[in-house]
Amino acid sequence: MKRKNIFILGIALLMVLIPRAVWASEGASPESNAIAIDAVWTLLAAFLVMFMQPGFALVEAGFIRAKNAANIIMKNVMDFAAGSIVYFLIGFAIMFGIDKAGIIGLSGFGMSGTFEHLGLSFPIWVFLMFQTVFAATAATIVSGAVAERIKFGSYLIFSVLITAVIYPVVGHWIWGGGWLASLGMIDFAGSTVVHSVGGWAALVGAFLLGPRLGKYSKDGKAAAIPGHNITLAALGVFILWFGWFGFNCGSTVSGTSPDIGLIAVNTNIAAAAGAVGAMLYSWIKYRKPDVTFTLNGALAGLVGITAGCASVNPMGAIIIGLLAGVLVTVSVQFLDNKLRIDDPVGAISVHGVCGAFGTAMVGLLAVDGGLFYGGGASLLLTQIIGIAAVFVWVIVASFIVFGAIKAVMGLRVSEEEELGGLDINEHGMNAYADFMIKS
Amino acid sequence: MKRKNIFILGIALLMVLIPRAVWASEGASPESNAIAIDAVWTLLAAFLVMFMQPGFALVEAGFIRAKNAANIIMKNVMDFAAGSIVYFLIGFAIMFGIDKAGIIGLSGFGMSGTFEHLGLSFPIWVFLMFQTVFAATAATIVSGAVAERIKFGSYLIFSVLITAVIYPVVGHWIWGGGWLASLGMIDFAGSTVVHSVGGWAALVGAFLLGPRLGKYSKDGKAAAIPGHNITLAALGVFILWFGWFGFNCGSTVSGTSPDIGLIAVNTNIAAAAGAVGAMLYSWIKYRKPDVTFTLNGALAGLVGITAGCASVNPMGAIIIGLLAGVLVTVSVQFLDNKLRIDDPVGAISVHGVCGAFGTAMVGLLAVDGGLFYGGGASLLLTQIIGIAAVFVWVIVASFIVFGAIKAVMGLRVSEEEELGGLDINEHGMNAYADFMIKS
Amino acid sequence: MKRKNIFILGIALLMVLIPRAVWASEGASPESNAIAIDAVWTLLAAFLVMFMQPGFALVEAGFIRAKNAANIIMKNVMDFAAGSIVYFLIGFAIMFGIDKAGIIGLSGFGMSGTFEHLGLSFPIWVFLMFQTVFAATAATIVSGAVAERIKFGSYLIFSVLITAVIYPVVGHWIWGGGWLASLGMIDFAGSTVVHSVGGWAALVGAFLLGPRLGKYSKDGKAAAIPGHNITLAALGVFILWFGWFGFNCGSTVSGTSPDIGLIAVNTNIAAAAGAVGAMLYSWIKYRKPDVTFTLNGALAGLVGITAGCASVNPMGAIIIGLLAGVLVTVSVQFLDNKLRIDDPVGAISVHGVCGAFGTAMVGLLAVDGGLFYGGGASLLLTQIIGIAAVFVWVIVASFIVFGAIKAVMGLRVSEEEELGGLDINEHGMNAYADFMIKS
Amino acid sequence: MKKIEAVIRPGRFEELKVALKTQGVTGMTTYNVMGRGKQQEVKQYYRGQELQVDLFPKLKIEIGCPDEQVEKIVQLILEICKTGQIGDGKIFIYPLEEVIRISSGEKNLDAL
Amino acid sequence: MKKIEAVIRPGRFEELKVALKTQGVTGMTTYNVMGRGKQQEVKQYYRGQELQVDLFPKLKIEIGCPDEQVEKIVQLILEICKTGQIGDGKIFIYPLEEVIRISSGEKNLDAL
Amino acid sequence: MKKIEAVIRPGRFEELKVALKTQGVTGMTTYNVMGRGKQQEVKQYYRGQELQVDLFPKLKIEIGCPDEQVEKIVQLILEICKTGQIGDGKIFIYPLEEVIRISSGEKNLDAL
Ligand SMILES: Nc1ncnc2c1ncn2[C@@H]1O[C@H](COP(=O)(O)OP(=O)(O)O)[C@@H](O)[C@H]1O
Ligand SMILES: Nc1ncnc2c1ncn2[C@@H]1O[C@H](COP(=O)(O)OP(=O)(O)O)[C@@H](O)[C@H]1O
Ligand SMILES: Nc1ncnc2c1ncn2[C@@H]1O[C@H](COP(=O)(O)OP(=O)(O)O)[C@@H](O)[C@H]1O
Secondary structure: OOHHHHHHOOOHHHHOOOOOOOOOOOOOOHHHHHHHHHHHHHHHHHHHHHOHHHHHHHHHHHHOOHHHHHHHHHHHHHHHHHHHHHHHHHHHHHHHOOEEOOOEEOOOHHHOOOOHHHOOOOOHHHHHHHHHHHHHHHHHHHHHHOOOOEOHHHHHHHHHHHHHHHHHHHHHHHHOOOHHHHHOOOOOOOHHHHHHHHHHHHHHHHHHHOOOOOOEOOOOOEOOOOOOOHHHHHHHHHHHHHHHHHHHHHHHOOOOOOOHHHHHHHHHHHHHHHHHHHHHHHHHHHOOOOHHHHHHHHHHHHHHHHOOOOOOOHHHHHHHHHHHHHHHHHHHHHHHHHHOOOOOOOHHHHHHHHHHHHHHHHHHHOOOOOHHHOOOOHHHHHHHHHHHHHHHHHHHHHHHHHHHHHHHHOOEOOHHHHHHOHHHHHHOOOOOOOEOEOO | OOHHHHHHOOOHHHHOOOOOOOOOOOOOOHHHHHHHHHHHHHHHHHHHHHOHHHHHHHHHHHHOOHHHHHHHHHHHHHHHHHHHHHHHHHHHHHHHOOEEOOOEEOOOHHHOOOOHHHOOOOOHHHHHHHHHHHHHHHHHHHHHHOOOOEOHHHHHHHHHHHHHHHHHHHHHHHOOOOHHHHHOOOOOOOHHHHHHHHHHHHHHHHHHHOOOOOOEOOOOOEOOOOOOOHHHHHHHHHHHHHHHHHHHHHHHOOOOOOOHHHHHHHHHHHHHHHHHHHHHHHHHHHOOOOHHHHHHHHHHHHHHHHOOOOOOOHHHHHHHHHHHHHHHHHHHHHHHHHHOOOOOOOHHHHHHHHHHHHHHHHHHHOOOOOHHHOOOOHHHHHHHHHHHHHHHHHHHHHHHHHHHHHHHHOOEOOHHHHHHOHHHHHHOOOOOOOEOEOO | OOHHHHHHOOOHHHHOOOOOOOOOOOOOOHHHHHHHHHHHHHHHHHHHHHOHHHHHHHHHHHHOOHHHHHHHHHHHHHHHHHHHHHHHHHHHHHHHOOEEOOOEEOOOHHHOOOOHHHOOOOOHHHHHHHHHHHHHHHHHHHHHHOOOOEOHHHHHHHHHHHHHHHHHHHHHHHHOOOHHHHHOOOOOOOHHHHHHHHHHHHHHHHHHHOOOOOOEOOOOOEOOOOOOOHHHHHHHHHHHHHHHHHHHHHHHOOOOOOOHHHHHHHHHHHHHHHHHHHHHHHHHHHOOOOHHHHHHHHHHHHHHHHOOOOOOOHHHHHHHHHHHHHHHHHHHHHHHHHHOOOOOOOHHHHHHHHHHHHHHHHHHHOOOOOHHHOOOOHHHHHHHHHHHHHHHHHHHHHHHHHHHHHHHHOOEOOHHHHHHOHHHHHHOOOOOOOEOEOO | OEEEEEEEOHHHHHHHHHHHHHOOOOOEEEEEEEEEOOOOOEEEEEOOEEEEEOOEEEEEEEEEEOHHHHHHHHHHHHHHHOOOOOOOEEEEEEEOOEEEEOOOOOEHHHHO | OEEEEEEEOHHHHHHHHHHHHHOOOOOEEEEEEEEEOOOOOEEEEEOOEEEEEOOEEEEEEEEEEOHHHHHHHHHHHHHHHOOOOOOOEEEEEEEOOEEEEOOOOOEHHHHO | OEEEEEEEOHHHHHHHHHHHHHOOOOOEEEEEEEEEOOOOOEEEEEOOEEEEEOOEEEEEEEEEEOHHHHHHHHHHHHHHHOOOOOOOEEEEEEEOOEEEEOOOOOEHHHHO
16 A cells, blocks of 8 residues: 555545545645644534533532532533534524625525535534534523523523524624624634623523522622532633633634644633632732632633734733733622622623623734734724624623513522522432532 | 754754654655644544543443442543553454454454554554554443442453453454445444443343342332432533544544544534433423433433444434434333343443444435435345344353353352442442541 | 635634734645644643643542642642743743753743744744643642642742742753753653652652641551542543643654654553552552552553653553552552651652652663663663752752741641641632531 | 420521520531421432432531520521421420530530 | 430331331431441551541431330331341430420420 | 530540540440531631631530449540630530340340
8 A cells, every 4th residue: 555545545444434535535735634734623622612511510510509510510411412403503504604784694504505605625514513612602601600590491492592593693793704803803712702692691691580599688798608519610610721722722723823822822821810810819808819719710811811812922811811810800799799690600700701801902912903012992992892792782682582581481490499409309309419418 | 944844843852852763754745744634633532532431430420329439430440441451462453453254353462463454554553542442432331330239350350351352353343344344334433333332241241230239129119329429420421522522533543534524513413412302301201301311311312423423414413313312211211110120320221222223323314325315225234234243242242251250250249248338348448538428 | 715725714704813924825835734733733732731730630639638629729720820820931941941051941031032942843832832731730749749738828839939940940951952861861751850850849848748637646657548539539530641642642742753653552551551550459468459549550650651651662661550550559658657758649659759760661661772672771870860860959949949938938737727627727618518528 | 404406497597597696595516417207208200210209408406505595495496497388397305414515624504 | 205316227227217107107307427336347448558447327317206106116126227237226215305396386296 | 324415626536536445435426517606706708708607517426325434434525625725515415215226126234
């Protein structure tokens, strides 16, 4: 067998099983290799992003009480499962179908028709895979904020609709050739597209649901409701940090891009700075370094750098991370004590607030076009327009969807169910059958 | 340093440490790059598949009682450890050694001799790595079904023998140029080769061991024995889902293959559909969406799509997943209540039953050759022959091996040890020393 | 759009967001592709190595008591977070800056200036990313040995200093063109550079801190202090095993290297042999296969093979692994009973002792240059010189740093804080708020 | 002296604790128990198997107190923990012969 | 009234619970304890260190009942929980002065 | 016979257990409880919210023993568990009417 014929290689024995034409049967070329590198990179990144799902699941589970752990797990499994199907059927078409007036895509439902207008070199499936895991990320953010009290069925319906419509519309605006893309908004890997969308939807959900029983005393003071497994929550954060390399670096959708190294460094160092920022702030403010804030801080740094990971330099990434780390703790306190919106895991602050913050910071710190680098205020302005537009759309759409669900079937479990826990009442089981659970 | 000389690059400083000739010292060529892409892809996929080991470990641990958690963990560590060595020494030779009569390979024990007949472009080690983690997967499936009552030593011996002989023989038949490969059976990534083999061996093990104490009341009614950590079990499922991308997409053993994107999409959507199918079915049947069935359903979808992931389209994948999700819950009930075979984690249903199901579905849904696509019944027939042959071989071989172990040293721990837990009695410790365990 | 123009591809829609020049705008070439493959490989390996952080966190958390779990988690998060920043600012420059007398690098602080002397083909950021996660690994080893009693602040300071100075100096000697590199020392992926450095620093820390309260009875007998979550510890080991593929295979910093397959096989089989070795040894010695020793054994195998993973053959890897597995259990006992140094997780034995052992074994088993392969004693001698030099440097430096911290602010929490647990006393919370914790 | 043992709904405990404190009763010992009175079994399904849940999680509070405080404490418990539904819990009262404070060696009423 | 406290092998509980129910005894409170009577220590190794295990997991059941039921319940426990081996457990009987059902305020025999 | 109930600092238990054994007292039942006497609340912050910690983890030991052993055991507990600080714990002594060893059916003093 000659070296040259690598495309008819593989394992001869397995060849029977490979039913389709290989890449370029006429032989390897620099072009076909470059396409392969891009495809391999994009897929591996997609796998990493998919792995963020258990990251979210663990953070959310760890930050809430043991009696609701199986329920939150179930929500996380199902938003990814249902989301994968619905994004395949509807979401992708809205996001990347042929553009209508810069507002929405409207071709390719069920992956039918052509996606030639995307100008992809590799098969559309590679791109679909990558976009599916992004869509699922947006959906999964919501579950944390509405945890411990939302009905399972109601949650599922919202989850399907955010993946089918609410998120893809924003995605179309910014990544699908829509009006914000035309304005030149920079949201490289989705601080706004993915995280703020999830965060603002979470805000609406948590607001409409109201706080958990016992969260506020009669005199309105917020109580601490400690999470049941900080070890697992931390594992979740590490998994997210790991998966985020796929999220940000993979957003080049190209392994031949020379930017991937810088993006990785920026991503990592912003997360690091976020953890440091939150830890120091909580240490000073509460006399002890707070573990859950530090964990939130790392995520805040990651969310913050997502928009600008390919536009800023590492110093910029450190600044974004540090500030996001502080911002997230301030924001959690603000929601808790001032707005009285009960978000058990800090999802609104981490994803909504820090997503918007990170997107805005690109306007200041982008090496190419940022205000601090002499690029003037125009990029900053564009960013702010984008942030505001997405905020308005998501809040309005979520109000309609959550509101309709509330009207039709109710959002919240009964008081008794909430006290007894969603695990036993919604799923007939306990997550930790063998352990004594403290009351 | 010239751009061109990239092959003598790397980090100059590190070069001292690289003792061997680099890929193609005469310079990069499209061919050498394509080989490198294939090697990189195959290795990364192998790493992902290796990571399925903790996935299995967590699902199994989470679904059983706390008093046996360290024991199941230990079994999972050791079947991979012992399996890696024994597959290197024996298994690979039987599976990929030079064919004897379509039945068995018989050259290359201890990786000696040549493997030129495989026609691999990249070094044999890449392929060995990939195949090792597959072999370990087959072995590890068994531990769940025999959990909470099998002797540690007895389990280890079976585990070594399945990896050394039982699995490689099947592997040879279907992937190693054996008689089923010649018939044209399609089992792309191993619904049958890996999963059914594990599942049928699990069936024999669980049957010979008998049910756990307390599983059946005197009047023969099956009792529920809740798992001790659903959060970890769910993490295990997510890890498996993640690793499965390596399992299926990596089975191209080629990153230059244009199929990898479609395979990824099919894999993901079948898992999603499996979770949806199992959830809906359990919701209707038991009035509540069952968490552990949903988790099993996702795995069932993955097992089901494994055979046909490169042959069906995403719609086919959804169908396979949905049906597998329903099938797994029906099968678990059937084993529990009708056959009275006690499988604590559902391994027989997930891997054995859904593996066979998925393999058969290729005969219907393969775009190229499937009955529903006008390909006639011949592929379906071939698939069924393959399923049946593997079933017979594994059942017979497992009966012999498990039976011999039972005769010589016994399979099951004493009643007292079972009641007290395998952790304390087989390993002298508890998995959760600091926690109060409910009785 | 022509196939050829793959470099201006990507998704047309996303292009707006990609602010920088792509790899080689003039088109794909074999050279540019090879660079891309190397960059992709190195980055993916770096991500895997980063994922070792939760591996360490879980092993350490699982092996200690529940009352200190959040604290150890916090230390693991923070050493990676703080370490990433400080290595960016200082460590990388010391390790890979322009060499001074073979002792230290002194250029490129804050990644300023040029790193042309490294002769890298891909952007420096790729390399920085890879090196950052290695540096963090060295730091994180220490936390396990000093667990359950060191002050959080004191730990953090040491952690920053090991990443900024102690580790980079050794890195420079062996990987940065320093004097040990010149001698021809082989430490491919860092048995000595990373693991021994961490292990010896851990030794000093554990020694200066003294044993945990209750570890030794009045008559000097060591007590067992069981870990609180063996399931999570095992997950940690599996994660480390998984990440180690990135650690060792990625150390080629080249995906076009033909060695990556062999390195993967060696890594895997040494880990397997380590687990087997430790299990068998403990089974014989204590009549039961010890779970935590088996877990340590797998890690010992991995640490042991790290130096020689590209120099030995799989048989050599099995030997190294088996011996390391036995060695680690002997060493743990020796430290516990003879030296009375209390290392809750076995970090000193796993990383320090087995790191040195593995480095030495290269001198015997390297196919090219090893004593057993007729290469004479010179390589062995070099290896031993390297081991000794690193031992002396790390011990002395750690004594100075830990000693200074002890003198200035104290190392150890108060007796009362230790009894009550570091979680509540250092961070004001419990890791498992909902569970009854046994006393 | 008496020992009052109250088995209550866990969700009621916080309020009770605060109320007791306002009455000057701080000494108490609590732990989780599983129990059942006349409360009905609940049928659950786990993996499709019926599961009779006939023990429910409760919180037990033990309070050692002088005879004359018993009534007040019982009243308080009834007030706060009563929803009128089965499952509210029960109060048991035992004779208590001696109490000793370990830190001081004080005995009986001085020790409470 | 009496309080019966039985410390038994956890594995025997399910059967005992069912048997008690057939006798009309449903009221009970249970929790996990660690205990030891004359049962021998067991030597274990953890990471090579000897570990004296001298407390064993047991289940404690508390049943408040009228005086005349005591004997029947004790008999039932002896019947079901006795294996004849050391470690079977122990039964303790205490005087119980008062019982109050929280949901209704009923007292004593009415409350049981 | 009496039942001695001691609520102590968990950290003191190992030593106490050994000391009791040297006195021939091995029978005991232990479990974890949360409790409070006159010990002061501690203020903690969790995610920036104030958290009043007013129940502390303690270990409860129950020992059934003949009347004449009570004093010896109480002395031992005082000796070993007393640090002089509030929070050391408390000892409660109750009347115990009957004890039965399940494995043999032996009663009262024979059963202890
Ligand atoms: N006879 C009894 N002996 C011991 N504990 C009891 C008894 N009756 C009730 N309890 C405890 O009180 C708790 C609450 O009882 P509840 O169901 O309210 O009683 P009832 O239904 O008789 O009012 C039970 O969960 C159990 O722990
Ligand atoms: N004197 C005692 N005081 C308190 N609890 C006891 C006493 N003796 C035994 N127990 C409890 O009863 C359980 C079972 O005791 P067991 O070992 O069967 O006693 P024996 O060996 O005296 O028959 C013990 O684990 C312990 O919890
Ligand atoms: N009156 C009481 N009733 C029941 N338990 C008590 C009482 N007083 C104290 N305890 C228990 O004893 C433990 C130790 O009490 P401690 O704080 O030392 O008491 P004091 O401060 O009164 O000396 C408490 O945590 C609690 O569990």
